[in-house]
Amino acid sequence: SYRSFPLLVLLLATSDPSGVVRGEDFNFEVGRRVRERLEDYMRDPSNVAEVLAKYRTNGPFDHDMRAPDRDAALKLTDALMKVFPHFMSLYYGLESGLFVGSFYDVSLDANYREPGESGYSITDPAYGKYVNTCVNKTGHPIQCSIAPGNPFIRCIDNCSLERCPDEETQKDCDNAFNNSTEVEKAECEKKVKWCKHYVQESAPEELDGGAPYTPLGFIPRTSHCIDSSGVVSQTQGQIMKKNTDVRGNCYYRDGTTIVNRTETGTYAQCGEEGEICADTYVGAYTFHDYDPRWRGWYKRTKAMQQSNWSPPYPFFSNLEMGITYSEPIYSMIEGKNVFEGVIAVDYTFENITEFLVENYFNSSTQVAIFEDAEPNFMIASSTGSKAARIVMKADPTQPCPDAYEIGMCTANRIAISELGSFSEAPMDGMLSKAFDRQRDASFPPAELVTIKANDLVTSAAYASQTQLLEFAGAQLKWRIMIMSPVMLSSEDTIFPGDVLFGPMIAIGALGFAVCIGLFYLFYKKRRTRVVMASDWRFTSFFLLGCTLLNTATFSSLGPNTDELCLLRMWLPHFFFALAFSPLLVKTWRMMKLARGGRGYTRVKISHRKVALLCVPIVLAQTTILTLFSIFDPSKQSEVIENGISNVTRRIICSADTNAFFITELVFEGGLVLLGCVLAFKTRRLRGTYGEAKQLVICMYDIALVASVVVLVECFMEGGQAAKRMVTAVGIFWGTAFSCGTFVVPRLVQLRDSRPKHGVITTLTPGMSAAQTSGISTAQQSLQRGANVARSSQGSQTVSVKLGDETASVTVLNV
Structure with a gap:
């Protein structure tokens, strides 16, 4: 104005x-709270995994967390999961193929896989006890056969020990310390780790030479109902339900058939001396072709031989996107530091989403977390939208009818720029727009970037700011984007x-x-x-x-x-x-x-x-x-x-x-x-x-x-x-x-x-008027000055001497 x-x-x-x-203070409280919560999320798994590893080292387990210790381990993992309810799962896998853990997914359950190698012939009597332990949705036994192309583990030299693939282990201590003391060489040798020697193979579609194909079998990973202590159970009226204290029954995936498993055999869970038991598959309502040794979190930890965070990936059981914290565990065998397996904690992005939704869903502020690296895949948002679409492998345009049908469906991650395209939530579209503007501005850390819903002057406007979030030692780099509506000033x-x-x-x-x-x-x-x-x-x-x-x-x-x-x-x-x-x-x-x-x-x-x-x-x-x-x-x-x-x-x-x-x-x-x-x-x-x-x-x-x-x-x-x-x-x-x-x-x-002064006050065309700088006594002199210029056009000034002063006459012809 x-x-x-x-x-x-x-x-x-x-x-x-x-x-x-400048935007240094923009929604500082929101950014601080989200950052602190994420840091807590990342801190808790490492603490819990470390406690569990040390607990194992102290020797409370009779069999060093091997198969016979399944129920004792499940009690411990269940207790830890109750203390840290934001965990999705806490589990461990061993070099033997054993898998044990507690999962809080759709339901509360325990997961267990017997040790051993899949890829066996289904006619091999040594593995006959596993062939028919798989069941369909209604509980009918089906053959546990590997689908063509699926992986399995094959031992080399009976899974003999070899040096682990990490850098420190591969170092040649003898040549690296030629001029060093024996103490330094001994320290180098202590860092050497030993791993079992095996390879990962895939099940063929048919045998070479066109011979009839005999399916290969697998040892299933089974999901079990649990009771209040976290132990596998199928006792009616004692089964725990998620997010409630109400107890019920254990059902197969059809939701109506009650589980009643009675398989008996010399399973590893029964004991290591060939004992026979009937509780290995108690409460097992579904199965998966799974071996921890060919999962990414396990292979990465074995290769690194150190604790680590996985990059985001779809979890095996339900294709939910998440990350895994992994901690390697070891045993001293004949003076060798032998890699035994990995303790892991799963976070789904749903945990982070729940926090954001709980705090900001009904707020005017929206928060989105996405990967810093292109294509900037989603982690979580306060709108509650998923970070990935679960679709059919054969036709990604079709949604998956059942995410638990392993092999039929896959998870396609969503980039934040595409979030508005796959969601009906209007704020998801605004988050995508805000990201596009932030990216175009190179994610300015101390400036606000604004967007509008449309080109109308009165349309809603939003301001956004991003904060880079890096986790020490996790090799994860995310961005937190905070978006708030901009109040239209009436000033x-x-x-x-x-x-x-x-x-x-x-x-x-x-x-x-x-x-x-x-x-x-x-x-x-x-x-x-x-x-x-x-x-x-x-x-x-x-x-x-x-x-x-x-x-x-x-x-x-x-x-x-x-x-x-x-x-x-x-x-x-x-x-x-x-x-x-x-x-x-x-x-x-x-x-x-x-x-x-x-x-x-x-x-x-x-x-x-x-x-x-x-x-x-x-x-x-x-x-x-x-x-x-x-x-x-x-x-x-x-x-x-x-x-x-x-x-x-x-x-x-x-x-x-x-x-x-x-x-x-x-x-x-x-x-x-x-x-x-x-x-x-x-x-x-x-x-x-x-x-x-x-x-x-x-x-x-x-x-x-x-x-x-x-x-x-x-x-x-x-x-x-x-x-x-x-x-x-x-x-x-x-x-x-x-x-x-x-x-x-x-x-x-x-x-x-007025006329009382005797002065003409009005004029008609053709007459002239004079304005004087003197007083009435000088009017006659001034009038004479006016007459001098009367014949002129426009205006002119004539000076007249009035005593000690000079008066000017301005004559205007009208």
């Missing part, structure tokens, strides 16, 4: 036009119902009424000698210009659209030129006439000549406005302000550069300065002569009001609406006071110059 008043361009010298908003517009709407209308209307009223009174008396002697034509033009300048106040109402912004750029400056140009040339003529009067010189300046001097001023202003309307117009723009508790979006009128403001500063400021100088040169003239006093008062009033308005707007806080109100008040005061300065004294003088 500071553009709507001349000289308000002075603000440009002290304002920052960049519009860049930059004036609409009906706003506090400033009424006052703005009143000020504009009052200024218009005062100026047009004074113009009417002045113009009505234009044929009186008193008014005609004041250059009534140029004074009338000035009064009309002031009237129009007050109408520019009404352009401040309404929204900040491109059209209204351009209108606000034009009206005040153009009307200022219309109003100020006759005042400036009037002052210039008065200065010239006064100078000629002091030198007893005849000065002739016609109305036409003076009127033509107004044209360059208006033409120059029109040229400036036209050029900047084309090359750098005032238009609608957005500014984002970061407050303590919220982010505010402002729709303002602004240009791309400061060129227009600087140009107007030079042009309009120069005009006012020139007017002040010219008025200053007429300061010694008698007050009643040629309105010299009024010109001085008017020029300095304009300069003073403009300066006050500029200073107030420069230091005041608030939006453009308040500044436009200040401008409106300045326009009103400057125009009303200036108009009154010229009109009111003339009306008073007209009242005092």
